[in-house]
Amino acid sequence: MKNHLPKITHRKRFAAFLFLLLAHFSFGQVPNSYYLPQNVSYDPKIPTPQQYLGYQVGDWHIQHDALVGYFKKIAELSNRVQLTEYGRTYENRPLLLMTVSSPKNLSNIDKIKADHHALVEPEKSASLDTKNMPIVVWMGYSVHGNEASGTNASVLAAYYLAAAQGAEIDSLLNETVILIDPRINPDGGERFSSWVNANKSQNLVSDPNSRELNEMWPGGRYNHYWFDLNRDWLYTQHPESKGRIQKYHEWKPNILTDHHEMGPNSSFFFQPGIPARTHPLTPKKNIDLTEKIGKFHAEALDKIGSLYFTKEGYDDFYYGKGSTFPDVQGCIGILFEQASSRGHLQETQNGNMSFAFTVRNQFTTTLSTLKSARNLRQELLDYQRSFYQEKNASPVQSYVFGGGNDPVKVWEMTRILRQHEIDVYEVAKDETLDGKSFKKGTSFVVPLNQPQYRLIQGIFEKRTTFEDSLFYDISAWSMPHCFNVPYSEVKMPLTLGTKLTANDFPKGKVIGKSAYGYVFEWNSYFAPRAAYELQKKGYKLKVATEPFTGVIEGGTKEFSYGTIEITAGSNQQANFESLNTLLQTLAERDGVNFYGVKTGLTPTGIDLGSSYFAPIRQPKALMLTGYNVNPNDAGETWHLLDTRVNLPLTMADITQTNRMNLEKYNTLILSSGDYSALEEEKIKTWVRNGGVLIAMTDAVNWVVAKGLSPVKIKAIPADTSAPKPYALAERYKGAQQIGGAIFQVKIDPTHPIGYGFKENTLSVFRDNTIFLEKIKDPYNAPLIYTNEPLVSGYVTERNKKLLKNTPSVVATSFGAGKVIVMTDNPNFRAFWYGTNKLFLNAMFFGSTILSGVRGGED
Template sequence: MNKDFTLLNSLKRVTAFLLFMLSANLFAQVSDSYYLPSNISYNSKIPTPQQYLGFQVGEWHIQHEQLLGYLKKVAEVSDRVKIEEYGRTYENRQLLLLTISSPKNLANIEQIKTQHHQLTEPDKSAGLDTRNMPSVVWMGYSVHGNEPSGTNASLLAVYYLAAAQGPEIDSILNETVILVDPRINPDGGERFSGWVNANRGMNLVSDPNNRELNEAWPGGRTNHYWFDLNRDWLYTQHPESKGRIKKYHEWKPNILTDHHEMGSSSSFFFQPGIPTRTHPLTPKKNFELTEKFGKFQAAGLDKIGSLYFTKEGYDDFYYGKGSTFPDVQGTIGILFEQASSRGHLQESANGNITFPFTIRNQFVATLSTLRASKSMRQELLDYQRNFYQEKSTDAVKAYVFGNSNDKVKVWEMVNILRQHEISVYDLAKDESYDGKSFKKGMSFIVPLNQAQHRLIRGIFEKRTVFEDSLFYDISAWSMPHCFNVPYAEVKTPFTTGDKLTKNDFPKGKIIGGKSSYGYVFEWDSYFAPRTAYELQKKGYRLKVATEPFTGVVENGLHNFDYGTIEIAFGANQQVNFDQLHTLLQTLAERDGVDFYAVQTGLTPNGIDLGSSYFSTMKMPKALMLTGTGVNSNDAGEIWHLLDTRVNLPVTMADIQQVNRINLDKYTTLILSSGEYAALNEDKIRRWVQAGGVLIAMTDAVEWVTTKGLSPAKIKALPGDTASSPKPYALAERYKGAQQIGGAIFQVKLDPTHPLGYGYKENTLSVFRDNRIFLEKIKDPYNAPLIYTGDPLVSGYITSQNLKLLKNSPSVVATSLGAGKVIVMTDNPNFRAFWYGTNKLFLNALFFGSQILGGIRGGEED
């Protein structure tokens, strides 16, 4: 009995040991020595990431709270690290910036920051002695949430900088201020890490078909509203970007690194990238310094035997990207792209790629950057000083803008300019440039004789000639055209008014006091749709003027245009006039809308307020298709617009769900760019015929036209029909050049059409990033937006594509039974900063049912 019991216990111990060893082997990960430099000691008071987390870096994908906890712990115990919150994401996650340097530098960090910023101020920088100034390095990790090696490498970077001992680290800390942004996109990062951790097994699976390596739609790349934050550095429409850019301009670092991932079968990329695709406003010296940095990166990766490439695949053209935005600020922006494991282990053309391997490469690139910044310290400081001391030699001396019927868009333009330390001035008096009038008090002027003259040109200029025909991102982003705000180039001597020191929101007001008859407001303000929806939500009946009229208002007459909104009372609606007046005061201040009190329905000119040409507005109830096949970026732009700027809830459902549900409760169905082959055509047709409004944009136009829901027809694209043979090596380049990666074009707009309500001009700049060209349609009233005969405003397009685009419809709006189908070839909501065309989409939502209505004149509403 005792022998058996002893034997049983022995077997249990052996089994437990074997299970432990098996478990250890299954979860075996690298040791600290795999990542960290050898032959140096580390401060034992600083916990390693493994000691704090309970697992090694790369064993699991770190969750955001774990990341925050470790970084805060290091800051607590280290005299080399300070930590601060610079913002919160949409999902209320903390955004942290760590400042790391020697204890002596940290004790004087505000003085160092002030002095460093003076390098960018020409009137102060000449007297600075750069021989003893520290350089400033900004390390930015994982702006794309599903590119996690950067964020996980930031743990090692912070540990190394806080704990490493010896002359080399002391020298780096004494001569450098390091700013670490460990996770630029926490919401997307959390979405991704949750997915891969939840789908990881004890035995790692490298098969690319494995669920772990194929995250669910929309994936973790983007932020809460599915925006690519790496395209938001310039126009900063999201809280992550607003907070980060504020800290960036406080410091104006010498170097900014941007850590990304790319396809699993690649290797490692570092800049300078493709020389011919560098923006012309970026100094050549920037490219040379970036090349010099590359030698340090090569040395670091050579040491560990990692493959890499440079001067191919990526460019530095669009100033809204993290690695390019710094280049027009006197900073050296450096992009790192690491082949991704997309989970913990994945097969690739270069063998199995492990998560720890990807992290190590990012960490090595970090250390190489620090060594380069130390070695090139004074050269970088002097370069930045010289960058800002150089004066503009451009023929354009200033840009003037404003005098818009929408003060809100002008206000937002000023906000963006001032956040980038660009000086904006009032006009000293009314001016006229390029045949356009600009009134004092409604317009602003931005001189180029200021430190940020390169950035100003990058924001305002139009460019149609390029050294290269391929672009990694968009080729045009001219702000006045994005915002549809009148502007002009000033090439003659000018005077300015006062420099703006604040930019108050342009509040609206109630004109004419209280009314017991009704109120009207114009559709001009950017936030007019938000006002309208708020009133509808509270039960007020709204009507839209489909003809212009002159109203009797306080102090005289006022001409009201197409799209003016009437808050209709009528005999059957009980109204608390005091309560309504209070609500309108609130909305006027919040939304920048002016309300006009009317005391009579009789008008001197045009339609009377009781006319049937005032058409009742339906309260929008929108359904947007989402899920697999749908472009999440485009869908996110719509969600963001409606949710954050209109306060209008939008139902989002996947295609298969839409095929099952009852659509009768919705007024509008939205198809953003995507593939809709699985959508039930007959169901959608019946719903539209019964009175629904279908809005289809960009790629979705193909589904709508193919199914015959719209009479619009897409032009066939001609192929490469050259008679003589061409080199095989040029095939990819030719095909790439045919794409419209993102450019600005001009359309003729019909302001009398419901989709044109709120616009005063008959031309409009639109953004295009596709090759969907429509044939002319037979009915001349159904195309409210048509490309002009000379449509290119800014950006790249081939002559072949330009020919297809000229005089073609941009928007077609037609009836189908009792419903409407609106197709838009372009994206009116691009990246949240295309304010100028947001109104087109919102008009389709609010006024879509008004299009092509029957003959009016006493018919029932």
């Protein structure tokens, strides 16, 4: 197959024969011997999965309550097992971690954990004796809920490790601590298992067109809010990730496996992936050890006749993925990808493939991983120790971040860093670096002279040169740019202040009590949540479209565009007497300062009764969902509004929307998707009557095609270069895509879309090739790409040229309504805090945008 695994080449033909034979054999219920090694005996007091569940693994897709019950039963009966619940999902399902080792090790597990954690602490690790130290292996299954063979294999793994008897298993458990995370995504897994089990026939149907094999939108891949949890290992925005990463750092495993599925017409993949697509911060030794481990997988899969491949398709670049996150921390991450049956049986180009067959491959490589861990135990332990003993060789000595106008985003950045056991310090004194001011008390230092220096670089660095131009995932994720927080790379010694031992939320205050009214700035990340809470309780709000100076307790204060006012004059029907008490609660909860104003007459700028204070409509939003809508992008919007703004969002499928009365909504959200089935005239009439339509990324195509916006999309020039070899076609076409990079735009803070932003530039995330032509009236383009837009990540020169000086956001009128198009995704993966405000501004202030260049009509 490949020269690094030479002994398998002569077996390919025999393996293909066995693949078809075994797949055929496993269409019906299979015996335990199909899965389990038969050269050992099994403890009869530990029930087999079939005895506990009432069916054989592979006959049905296990549901989460049954999985939890079986793991609890094993923990109850086996002295080799400890079971921990490390969190709860959004749907309140338990997240489990099973620790398996010898009874002797388990009785001393806290010391083993402490000794193992000391491997990553250079001041302690040199004295550790790795000859007698157990290795730690983390087995993670089915982060994508509809890739179910992993979770069902975890059931077999738990049984085997608890019940197998003999010298070999005793030796394995004496030398190894095994951590089993059986279902990383219980909410998605339950959604999927319910679907395929409900649509299973007694006579299995293998036709790929079968309803069983085509789950309903959004599918089981995602968690409750339709996020891909395999992209959340680094920035930990979801409860599943937060709990799992806490356990990861408690243990610092030596091997972490990540069991996935891929298209049914493939075979089985295990790492290494494509070497040129490994992140440069990952040591070459990591790849070497991955190859050594791979030989154990090849040997095991050869024995059962399964086809497989390596060094193709998949990469190890983005550190937010499960199999790559460990690589920057002295651990070996291993990705497994099994061709999916999706249901219980499916026709493939390799013949009919059963669910049981897919489970068997995942369980087989579970055992081969454990065998490799035992055989390479000391080498892997020594590698982890040496990984953390190396010193930073980069000219950057520390990163300083903070300041800006929003301490909430700084607080969240700090939470993430500290979760990854990264030391964060206060600045010792006020600093001016790269022309930016970093004040003591609001700014922080992350020195690279600490064990996690590689991870720190992976989080903060900007990178624009690459060995390869294709990426399985995004090519840039620099934290300060994601959060729009000022930072500086410091290449000189910097005196450190106090090391952070806590990270308290930056509560706001109510400054002065007023019978006239209050104002608050739109700077805080949670200002929209405070505004919506006030609207929900009946208070009418207005937004300043010009700056002013307010008379407040202790003197005066300048307030900028986007400041919100709540005055007694505008709220005569509301309980204004109780407002101060409510504001106290919101200030602490949302990190917002509220200022009592003594008078409506201002020393400078607009007065509080000016018509330049525009009324803010309470958002009543509808988002279109369903087939042809990207679940990730739609889920990001749902999550933002539901969990961070506390704003109820109605979601309806396109066909349902075509039948609905839209009058109760004032905001319509089109996330990435194909809206060709949407009734054009219905939407035009709704916008014309005063609605605000927000279209993001490729939803812009539909809006432009229907004449709702005057913008024009650039045609991408055809490739007229010299003929290229056919074999390079896929690589060339892939390189022309923007897989995920960071770009700089100029932002207008005086435009309602720019309210609350302090600087005149902003970093945005882009993963598409929709380029807009320049528009005639620049006042309607509050965000425009700079002349040199690339900040970090990969982009071709052609695409960079198409992008520069073009609009990123355009807001225009259509009748009495507004149409706001955004070529970039402001809510990307929940960790792009820096641009969430753009989207929320469109929701809260879209109706206040003055008419300029209009769409198809007045």
